[in-house]
Amino acid sequence: MGNGPQRVLAVDVSVLVLMMRRLSIPVLLWAAVAGSAQQPRPEDQIRAALVLSFARFSEWPAAEGRKPFTICVIGNPGLVDHLERITEGKQIQGRPAQVRAIQAPLPAGVCHLVYVAETQKKAVRDLLASLQESPSLTIGEPEGFLDWGGIVWLYRSDDRLRFEVSQAALDLSRIQISSQLLKLGLVHRSRPKVTP
Secondary structure (H helix, E strand, O other): OOOOOOOEEEEEHHHHHHHHHHOOOOHHHHHHHOOOOOOOOHHHHHHHHHHHHHHHOEEOOOOOOOOOEEEEEEOOHHHHHHHHHHHOOOEEOOEEEEEEEOOOOOOOOOOOEEEEOOOOHHHHHHHHHHHOOOOOEEEEOOOOOOOOOOOEEEEEEOOEEEEEEEHHHHHHHOOEEOHHHHOOOEEEOOOOOOOO
16 A cells, blocks of 8 residues: 555544434434334444444445446455345436345455455455555445555444544545545545554
């Protein structure tokens, strides 16, 4: 990702929820409406709200007509199930929403948004290398995710889910994340060091 300093934003997910309420954005309501007999884990509900927020608050280069907006998830079946329930029959970016459970490596151009749960370090590095400079928004949990070229790192700190955004990786993807979402974070001149 280059040798120079990169801009990284750290955002508390609870601030994201407050922003969505203030802007009357129905993402969390969308998630709440899709009830089912089997309730997802609360953390998966927060992850799903976060994934949908990034999907709705971002712009991808050159839309592909009516091709479905595809969210791909690697390694978290509970998140896949919850996302499938809450996006069924819905649209994202004006296109039908589709959720897929996948395994790395990915075929090129399949996923608009890729969520990577904990998985093998080499597989994550290879996946991110294959997606570099492609219009796929990558969100991941593994420590070191941003160092390997990921765009959004989701992590737990002080019993809260938080995320950081790598501006360098975002620029390479040509995806634009809304300034409403990005300005919620703390701007760092360089990303804190993460142990490999």
